[in-house]
Amino acid sequence: MIATASRTCPICASCKVDVLHEISFELPTSSPLPSNYRVVSCETCGMVYADSESSQKNYDKYYEQFSKYEDTKTASGGGYTPSDRSRLDEMASVLAEHLKPSDSILDIGCVNGGLLEALSCRGFTNLTGIDPSLVSIEHIQQRGFKGYASIISELNKDKVGKYKAIIISHVLEHIFDVTSTMEIMKSLLDEDGLLYIEVPDALHYFHHYVVPFYYFDPEHINHFDYHALINLADLHGFEVISWSEKTIRISDNIDYPAIYAIFKKHPTGNPYRIELSFDLKSSVLNFIEQSKQDNKIKKIEYYANNGNPIILWGAGSYTQRLMASTRLLECNIVAIVDSDKNKQGLYLHSIPIQYPDIVHNLEGTIIISAALYAEEIKRDISAMGLKNTVAILC
Numbered sequence: 369m370i371a372t373a374s375r376t377c378p379i380c381a382s383c384k385v386d387v388l389h390e391i392s393f394e395l396p397t398s399s400p401l402p403s404n405y406r407v408v409s410c411e412t413c414g415m416v417y418a419d420s421e422s423s424q425k426n427y428d429k430y431y432e433q434f435s436k437y438e439d440t441k442t443a444s445g446g447g448y449t450p451s452d453r454s455r456l457d458e459m460a461s462v463l464a465e466h467l468k469p470s471d472s473i474l475d476i477g478c479v480n481g482g483l484l485e486a487l488s489c490r491g492f493t494n495l496t497g498i499d500p501s502l503v504s505i506e507h508i509q510q511r512g513f514k515g516y517a518s519i520i521s522e523l524n525k526d527k528v529g530k531y532k533a534i535i536i537s538h539v540l541e542h543i544f545d546v547t548s549t550m551e552i553m554k555s556l557l558d559e560d561g562l563l564y565i566e567v568p569d570a571l572h573y574f575h576h577y578v579v580p581f582y583y584f585d586p587e588h589i590n591h592f593d594y595h596a597l598i599n600l601a602d603l604h605g606f607e608v609i610s611w612s613e614k615t616i617r618i619s620d621n622i623d624y625p626a627i628y629a630i631f632k633k634h635p636t637g638n639p640y641r642i643e644l645s646f647d648l649k650s651s652v653l654n655f656i657e658q659s660k661q662d663n664k665i666k667k668i669e670y671y672a673n674n675g676n677p678i679i680l681w682g683a684g685s686y687t688q689r690l691m692a693s694t695r696l697l698e699c700n701i702v703a704i705v706d707s708d709k710n711k712q713g714l715y716l717h718s719i720p721i722q723y724p725d726i727v728h729n730l731e732g733t734i735i736i737s738a739a740l741y742a743e744e745i746k747r748d749i750s751a752m753g754l755k756n757t758v759a760i761l762c
């Protein structure tokens with residue numbers, strides 16, 4: 369259905385879109401993010417994105433206050449697990465092909481500094497990180513790196529200096545105002561500097577299916593593919609010097625599709641041209657269809673009908689989506705637990721999110737509702753010696 373978007377296209381600023389899907393979430397109390405949006409594709413450039421009436425300010429507030437990425441146990445980006453370390457080392461090796469050890473490097477959205485650490489191990493000495501989470505910046509300073517706790521819109525060269533390379537990895541898909549972010553990064557980059565962008569590759573959501581609508585969550589609001597990155601670069605006066613698709617191992621058995629590109633400033637700006645990406649829209653539509661056909665969540669009906677007590681384990685975006693789109697809230701939920709410390713004290717539909725320890729005192733079937741970590745949670749349940757019946761929604 370062709371419509372006019374409330375949010376203009378993050379790449380080309382057009383507002384003529386095709387509506388591909390509408391999605392809702394039961395968000396934790398006080399979340400500043402929108403609880404529903406339309407997934408749309410831009411009729412001008414083919415970019416797929418979340419259309420809502422939100423603002424960059426709401427997202428800034430969210431990442432300052434609700435950062436799940438500062439947790440040194442569960443968050444990726446810190447290099448705390450072997451798979452995260454090897455992912456970051458691979459990125460560092462790609463960057464090392466283009467940079468000298470003394471080059472100044474800025475990692476925007478550095479979380480706990482795992483990439484800075486990987487670069488340091490490869491001999492890089494001039495390393496700085498920026499993140500909205502003060503806790504993350506304290507972590508990277510403890511690891512010996514320069515760091516600034518700041519949102520992107522407040523960065524300028526007087527505050528943080530200029531750099532030979534800027535890395536923005538798995539951040540741009542979270543940004544409401546992509547245009548301003550690109551211009552700010554350009555202003556912080558030396559004339560011969562390099563910009564490394566890495567994002568989830570929406571062209572391959574279909575090939576890396578996890579659970580229904582997994583890739584549409586409250587945080588990921590921009591769905592790029594190669595063409596989208598090239599269009600973005602063109603419009604902001606960059607040219608691509610290298611790019612590749614890749615996959616990232618994000619849990620025991622799940623690979624996540626990603627794409628990176630390295631850009632440099634085009635000497636004369638770039639001729640304005642937009643290449644329409646046809647494949648992105650059709651590929652995302654395939655993913656939507658695949659999600660609709662999935663019956664994994666049918667067992668929610670069973671628990672909604674029999675009214676037996678259930679303990680919901682996992683309060684992430686999968687649960688938030690299921691609460692808004694299935695009969696999960698009609699089930700007899702006696703507790704919601706999650707090991708993420710940033711979720712403690714929050715409520716989902718007036719039910720407090722608590723640490724898993726409380727399950728020791730509870731009767732009811734444990735329902736694991738976590739897209740990625742079901743196997744890990746199963747191991748935790750067994751390590752805790754819990755005797756409750758366990759069911760998995762993924």
Ligand SMILES: [Zn+2]
Nearest residue numbers: 377380410413
């Ligand atoms: Zn567009």
